[in-house]
Structure formats: structure tokens, C-alpha cells
Amino acid sequence: MQPKHLKYYLLGVFISGMILFIVLQFNSSQNIRKLISGNEQLLNELNVKNELQKLQTSIAKTDSKVRGTVISQDTLNITGIEADVALIKADLNEINKLVMSDSTEKLLTQLNYLVEEKNHFNVTVLDSFYTHGKWSAERLINAQKGKRLGDAIGVILHQLDSTRQTEVNRTVRLIDTSGQRAQNWGSIMMIFACISSLLAFLYITTRIHKQEQLIEALDKSQQQEKKLAAIKDQFLANMSHEIRTPMNSVLGFTHLLQQQPLNEKAREYVAAIENAGENLLEIINDILDISKIESGMMRLEPVSFSLRGVLHAVQTMFRLKAEEKKLAFNVAIDDNVPDILYGDVVRLTQVLVNLTNNAIKFTNQGHVNIMVNKLGENEHTVRISLAVSDTGIGIAPDKLPAIFDRFNQAEADTTRKYGGTGLGLTIVKQLVELQHGALTVESEPGKGSTFMVELPYAIGELLPENGENTNDHILSALHADVKLLVAEDNKMNQDLLRHLLGNRQLHYHLVTNGQDVLNALSKAHYDMVLMDIQMPEMDGYTAARKIRQELHSNIPIIAMTAHAMAGEREKCLQAGMNEYLSKPIREEELFRLIEIFTGKISPPDTHAGNGHLQPHEGPLVQLQYLKTLSKGDTEFEHAMLQQFVTQLPEDLGALKKAIQAEDLAAIRSTAHNLKTTISFIGLDGILYPILEPLESLEASQYQPALVAEKFATLRELSLKAMEETMAILL
Known part of the structure; x- marks a missing residue:
């Protein structure tokens, strides 16, 4: 049969x-x-x-x-x-x-x-x-x-x-x-x-047996494919190293030779050598890029960036090349397109460079234009269109479907006339699709081509003048390549971590719950996660387990918690975390753990002042810890004290409401948040003994009168601390 x-x-x-x-x-x-x-x-x-x-x-x-x-x-x-x-x-x-x-x-x-x-x-x-x-x-x-x-x-x-x-x-x-x-x-x-x-039954068991055989054969085939892919990647890496080393020497000596007195013929030969060397390096880069994309090694690194700044850089890069060919080169961006976007600026630049380079290469007269428009926008995201048009040789309609294939150009003699590998458009298409975008082309032989790219981006926040990105909190210091993912929902803790990590000019991305941690790890690479334990939507324990079990990631995870109970560290380690950092966070311990688990650390910012303000001698508020953190940054101290004055009444109100409703879960959660709020001004020694029983409150131990008495004491001491803090601010 x-x-x-x-x-x-x-x-x-x-x-x-x-x-x-x-x-x-x-x-x-x-x-x-x-x-x-x-x-x-x-x-x-x-x-x-x-x-x-x-x-x-x-x-x-x-x-x-x-x-x-x-x-x-x-x-x-x-x-x-x-x-x-x-x-x-x-x-x-x-x-x-x-x-x-x-x-x-x-x-x-x-x-x-x-x-x-x-x-x-x-x-x-x-x-x-x-x-x-x-x-x-x-x-x-x-x-x-x-x-x-x-x-x-x-x-x-x-x-x-x-x-x-x-x-x-x-x-x-x-x-x-x-x-x-x-x-x-x-x-x-x-x-x-x-x-x-x-x-x-006989038929199903027979089919299952055959399917098992096919699965086994497929597994062997996949294993073989992985081995071949690893061999290919290793080969490409080795070839890249082996080719780049002599080519860099060739180009270096070519530049040195150009500085020597040469006759016209020799100068022509040296220019040809330089051009051939640069073309060879371009081929190597294209091959490595296409290999990384196809093997899944190409990762997106989203940051906030200025779209108009990127376009200005591209225009500056190609202005001389266009002027050499006497081409008009214009960049136009619609006024309703937002300037600050959140996405992978490196890949966007690579796409624009490839398309612009092709447009200028295949255009002998006329113009090359880059036009940017907004296609749609909602509360958080915007979809933009980038069109690169030229008046060059154009592409025949029957050749359009094949131009994105690797090592393929529209005409057989294109490579001979214009050079290139035939990989540029393949890389562009795959980079656009990697960013969930779309690439289309319209062209007519002899009249030019228009390549249209549609890309979605999150809307970023304005960048301060000092270069700090307040949207995703990624600092632009190039000498510190540590990239941290910080999960913290408490506002005062967020301000503290911004200050500590900002002083070291470390790259970091701040999120407020465990689900955002999972989303961030699935989109970008990080060296380490600083994980708060109690967060809304998904707590730190659950997020850590999902990172290990679902994402199968071995990224170092450091727990941050105000829990001081015995066994807390063991509980964190059992959830899949690597170490435990108790609150209030000590700067030396934080950076010691970062250095241990990443092997990379940047020196403290030399511009940060080292002077210390004298601590205020009050009966409750003690500013030694805050001043140690600030390293003399009085603006940071002032901001943290103002945050304390704003945050404490909100936390006390939430605790009072939870106690009146006899909501034990809300009492525990609010007491935990209060520990973080009051720790920055030295109240931990005074108020922790009141907050810790509330934080660990159980239904079997709940005594409304005792809880109300503790709250009254807490409120009285907190109000006194607020008065002292207001006096310091004034």
C-alpha cells in the first residue's frame, strides 16, 4: 500500500x-x-x-x-x-x-x-x-x-x-x-x-512508534545542525580575526604610504589598495552580521535616543560622498514626529547607513532624499516611516522580489560595475524584521528607487543636558560596560539607586515589578539583576523562579529586602537568587556584589564632591547614612528628605486604612514599605521594632487593640521625625 x-x-x-x-x-x-x-x-x-x-x-x-x-x-x-x-x-x-x-x-x-x-x-x-x-x-x-x-x-x-x-x-x-x-x-x-x-489502538501505537522514530531522527538532525552552526560560528570568528589582523596592517601601512611623496601612478595604486582593503573589511562585516542574525546571536539593545540627532549624523557621514558625485542629499523629518524615542539606535543607524550608501552608490546624477513621517501614535508607542529615495539606475519589476536574497543583486553586472557583496539589503530586511518592522520597495528602471522602512518605537523622555537618560536610566559613560537591571517599586529606594549607580556611571534599567523584569530580560542583555522582594503584580521570589525555570537564564540575581528575619537569605537562595543584600543598602556592599558577580566595575565619579555636611543633632532623625550615600551631594540629600516628607504621610495613611479594614496582607505590605521609607534618615533603630511585628503579622496573632497601640506610637514618632526633617529643609 x-x-x-x-x-x-x-x-x-x-x-x-x-x-x-x-x-x-x-x-x-x-x-x-x-x-x-x-x-x-x-x-x-x-x-x-x-x-x-x-x-x-x-x-x-x-x-x-x-x-x-x-x-x-x-x-x-x-x-x-x-x-x-x-x-x-x-x-x-x-x-x-x-x-x-x-x-x-x-x-x-x-x-x-x-x-x-x-x-x-x-x-x-x-x-x-x-x-x-x-x-x-x-x-x-x-x-x-x-x-x-x-x-x-x-x-x-x-x-x-x-x-x-x-x-x-x-x-x-x-x-x-x-x-x-x-x-x-x-x-x-x-x-x-x-x-x-x-x-x-494498533494503528495509533504504530503511528506513535513511527513518530517517535521521526522525532529521534529530528533530534539527531538538530544536534548535528547545532554542531554545524557552532562550527560555522567558530569558523567565521576565526576567519574574522585572521583576516582583520592582516587587513588592518595593510590599511595602516597604506595610510602611512599615502603620507610619503609619491608620483601620480604610485598614488593611484595606493588608493586602489586602500579601496580594496576597505571593501574587503565591509564584506567581512556583512558576513558576520548576517551570520549573527541567522544564528539568533543578534540582540537588540534599546536605549533612549534623539531621532533627529541620528539623522543629522547620517547626513554628516554621507555629505562628502554625495558632494563628490555632485548629488543633492537632503534629510526631511515631519514636525509631528517625536524626537526622543526608545529603541535600538545602533540597528536603526545600520539600516539607514546601508540604504543611504546604496542610494548614493547607484545614483550618478540627481538626488538622494531621506524622509521621515509618523504613521500612528498611541499613549506609549509611535510607528514611524523612513523613506530613502534616489534617482539612480532603478530596479526592474521582475527583479524586485529577489533583491533581498543573500548574494543577489538586481543585474548580473551590478557587482562588477558598482561593487558590493549583495548582503546589504538582506541585512537591512532582517534587522527591520528583528525590530518588528516592515521593509518595502518601489522602483522603476532609469528613474530611481524608494526603500520604505516602518518601525515601532516606544516614546522616550527628554534627555537632560548632562546626558542622563531619565526614561530608562541608562547613563552614557563609555568606560563602564556593566549593564544592570534594577527592580524596585519604592520611590525613595529608586532615588537612592539612581544616585549610587549614577555616581559610578553604570548602565542600568529600572522597572517596578517582577513581570517587567521578565519582559526586559527577554528583550535585552543584562549583566546582573538587583531584585526587590516585595513588589506589586509579581514579587521577587516568583520572578527569580521564572527567570531560572522559564527563561533558563543564569544571570546573577541579587535580592534586595528590608526583611531582617532569620532564614531570609536561605529563602532567597532557594528561589534561585545568587546573593542577599539587606536594606538600608550600603554602598560598599552593593558595589562589592556587583564587582563579584559581573567581574566589572567602574571607579567612582571623580567629579562627585567628597565633603560631608555635619549631621543634624536631633533626637530622632540621624543623617549619617544619607550623607554617606550622597558623598557631599546636597541636592541629592535635599531631594531625599523632601521625598521622605511626601512619602511618609502617604504610607501612614495607607497603614491606618489597612488597620481599620483589618486587612492583614495590606498591613504587612505597607509596614514593609515604611521600613524602606524611614531607613534613609536613621529611624530604623527606633521604628523597626514597631514595624517588624506588623510586617510578620498573622491572623492567629492579630490583636486589634495591640495593633492600634503600635500604630499610635508609630504615628507619634513619625510626626516628630517629619517636624525635624522640615526644620532641616528650612
């Missing part, structure tokens, strides 16, 4: 099986319906026999009452005689309904007449007894009319009973036959189902 015909055979078997099953089911259903009908008929016959018996009993009972009344002359015997007569008539009517048929119509007519006569006779006897006395009634009874009527009724009832018994026997035989047939058809259906199930 040929595999391609197998599906038709299976379809035929399935249809045949379904038809057979329908036939079996139809016959089985028919016999079951007959069985049900027979049972209903049998029940009806049994009801008839019961009604006949009841009628005979009622007539006998009425006769007995009438005779007893006459013989004993006691009228109590005839109590309820009217009800008995009515019951006889009701029984007779029921018999008429149940038994009425052509074969019993005559018997029923006779029975109705005889019963009516019997009732009339009993009434006559009673009337005679009341009117003329016992002797007259006995004479009527002795006349044997009542006996003859009773005997006739008995004969009729016997005949009806015989007739119904024959029907009962026939019904029983029908039931037995239908039941046997239903059982037989059921057995056939069960056998058919067993055979079908067995065949289906």
Missing part, C-alpha cells in the same frame, strides 16, 4: 465502519422500542385484570351489604352503599377505556347492562325493605334474580379475563423476542466496538 493512498483507504474504512455502526444502532433501537412498547402493553393488560378483579369484588361487597341489611334489619350495614355503587360505575368506566376493542365490544355492552341491572336490583331490594319490611325484601332476594345477574356478570368477567390473558401471553412472547434481539444486537455492537478500538 502506497503511503500517499493510505489516507483514502483509511477514509473508506472509516465510512464503512460508520455505516455498519448506524445499521447496528438502528436495529438495536428498533428492538428496544418494541421491548418498551411490549412492556407498556403488558402493564396495560395487568391493569385490565386488576380492574376486572376490583369490579367483581365491589359487586360482591354491595350484595353482601344489601343481604346483611335485610337479614339483620340493621340499616348500619348499608352505610356507604351509594359510594360502593359509584365505585362500581367508576371501575366499569375504567374497564371500558382499557378493554374497548372490536373483539370485546359485545361483552362490554352485556357487562354494562348486567351491572346496571344488578345495581338497580339492589336499590329495589332496599326500597322494598324500607317500604314493606323484611318479608317483602326477602321475597325479592329469594326470587334468584340477583343471583342470576351476579352469575351472568361473573361469566362475562371470566370471558373478558380469558381474552386478556391471551393478549398477555402474546405480549410476553413479544417482549421476550424483542429483548433477545436487542441483546443480540447489543452484543454485535460491543464486538464491533472492541474490534474497532483494537484496530484504532
